[in-house]
Amino acid sequence: MRGTKQQQQHELQRQQAQKPMNGLREVLWMASVATCIKMLLMPTYHSTDFEVHRHWLALTASLPLNQWYIDETSPWTLDYPPFFAWFEYVLSFFARIVDPVIVDLTRGLKYDAASAVYFQRGSVMCSDLLLFLGTWRFCRNFPLKLQILSYLAIFFSPGLLMVDHIHFQYNGFLLGVLLLSVSYLKEGNDLTGGIMFAILLCFKHLFAIAAPVYFVYLLRHYCHDLARFLKLGFSVMLVILTAFGPFLYYGQIAQVLRRLFPFGRGLCHAYWAPNFWALYNAVDKMLSYLLRMLGFDVVMEKAAMTGGLVGDSKAHAILPQITPGLSMFLVLLSMSPCLIKIWRKPRRDNLLICVVYAYTCGYIFGWHVHEKASLHFVIPLVLAAVDSVKVAKEYYFVSIVKMIFLVLHSTAMWYGFAINFAPQTQTSVKESELKERNGCMSLCIKKKMFIAGLVGLEIYVQLIHHLVFEERLPFLPLMLISVYCSIGLMYAWLKQLSFVIEL
């Protein structure tokens, strides 16, 4: 009797999930609420990235194509691929209508009048429509409760809100394109998915870290014969040619590539992103101090890495120097288990986890990684997390380690995931009851202690350090946070590796 009732319920869910417009009202509602919140964030602090994008508006609006990657009017030179430059070009038409000074190359330098702020913030909010579209397209076959959870986690992601709408960047729509691409691949529409990914790369080349994953997957899953291989290759080449073709024509490819890959910058950004190199640097520094105290003559660069300067100086005193090539080798090495898995079992369901894993590897071992790059793997991880408890735990852990001041977000997420994975569930969850039986949403004691430690560390950094040390050792708080979080992230990376291996 109970069996048939459950079966009926499952059948109802499946039927509901098949409707193409499923969840559309919820998406619209969530998107509207998120947009209102972003409106309230409009007058907040914005960083130099604001000026960067304003300058690019002026650059693309005022200069001809062959000057875009050459002009040096401002130190904020164009370092994104051509499609992004075209995006700024289109925006500049509207900017000119709102306030012509925004797009003036010389008069607009460091211009941050209300018109510029509102216009640019408005443009980020509008471009987020792609994020909404991408998420909805991926999630539209989930049961309604899972959809709501995904929208909640992605549209209101504090990391995304802070980076895109306060600090100022355009990550939202790029992640939307990524999600669109993955959604097409999930449906089996490999050609479109591949083309979308190529387009994404021509917007921001940083996403190319997952290119090996895409390549192997498409090769195995789509290219059954030469004809398909040629079709895919031709389409991708077409996209790349559309983007870079004009610059090839002007003979500026070398310059463009120099701008896109500025390896003159150091291994780490001024603020160490919590990755493997942060730990490497910390160990190096500790060893230098230790050996110094023991009497060895050690050449130490003063504050070379956290002083805000990103030069090419000799970064490491004791441990071997790291080159860009070595970093890329390590990234590929760490991605290899994933590539092997995909080669062996190119299944649609595995793809998202592998893409996320690839971005995590890129973050952990990459060259000159920014904190913000973590969004590349945290946001798609949400969509994997709604599917299984294990991933949910990891997502929760990672997202807290990344953004330490998100009390509201963490309670909402906890509530959401706990409800989703309640042990005795009679509500509409999903088919895989095996995973549910594996455990409900709870963190093990080690993770809880780690998070508690993080809270304590944050209190120290904000309040206590200044009282104890006053102005001395100014780099110490940030360094401590970097190192502590990087331990957490290394753990997260290893856990993801274990998921990949289990596939």
Added chain:
Amino acid sequence: MAFHHQRRFDESAWAFAVILLQPALILIDHGHFQYNCISLGLTLGAVASICLHRDYLASVLFCLALNHKQMSAYYAPAFFAYLFGKSIRKKNPIFEVMKLGVAVIGTFLLCWWPFLHSRTAEAVLLRLAPLQRGIFEDYVANFWCASSLVVKWKQIFPNTVLAYLALFATLVSFLPSVVQQIRSPSHRGFLLSLFNSSLSFYLFSYQVHEKSILLPLIPASLLILEDFSLYRGMILCAMFSMFPLLRRDGLVVPYIATFALHLLLLNVPFLEKSLSHVKERQHPSLKYMSDGLLFTGCLIDLLYLLIEPPPRYPFLFEALNSLLVFICLVLIGLHSHIQQWSATSTHEQIDADKVKMN
């Protein structure tokens, strides 16, 4: 919450969110900058005490609210009517009234003691009633401003006469509500009476500010689960009436954001099933009025933002705005008075209580 304690959790939680996340209150207190929340909070405490049958606590809290902001006097007729009506039904009415009187006078003495001691009480009172500012300022959606399009009050009468005229008009307009409560006090009637008396003060009193719309708004929000259309009409009126003020403050974007957020809160897709019977009980006439108001108000505000008014009528949009809101407020007031009087026959809670007590 005391009034709604019998409701389901979903509904109460939603009502709670709606009451606390009032965009009008957020914008005035945290944008324009005032401290209305203190006196409103004390008043709400008084209202809750009444619903919990703690009348003396209610009187004390309300006197504190009065002494924080004299605008709370907008609610005074309702409190008076309810407590008086309740007292005369008890065994020893005069004694009850005296007990309440002691509570009230005691609280006042406590608050005014320093000023009475130093004999500066008169100066305080003068400051509290600034008659010289005129019967209305700017364009507020009340009777005097709306009718001044036809009858130029300020040019015909001096301020003192206008003050008495306003007093008379206000008295007349809150009298029906007071009478009803004295005749048959009840909790629901009390809340409606709060709304009616504050609305009548808003419409007819002397020197009313746009911000005073908060006062009728709060009782309307308390009644949200009972009469959703009343609240919806009120919040729209309140928000539109405050637009000129907020525009002067440079708060247009927060206005749009909080207004939109609140409308989204009133229409949450995944709470639809739980709230369906609240929404079903809307009065159709008020619903259409609110829809019309939403559309027309947005139109006027948009024009206000984008177009320069003609030089002959520099305050055209403000005047249109306040006229529109005034008409809607009158309609809402009529509706709420009818509601309050019809509550007489169905909610004889106090008589039932009297039977229980005896």
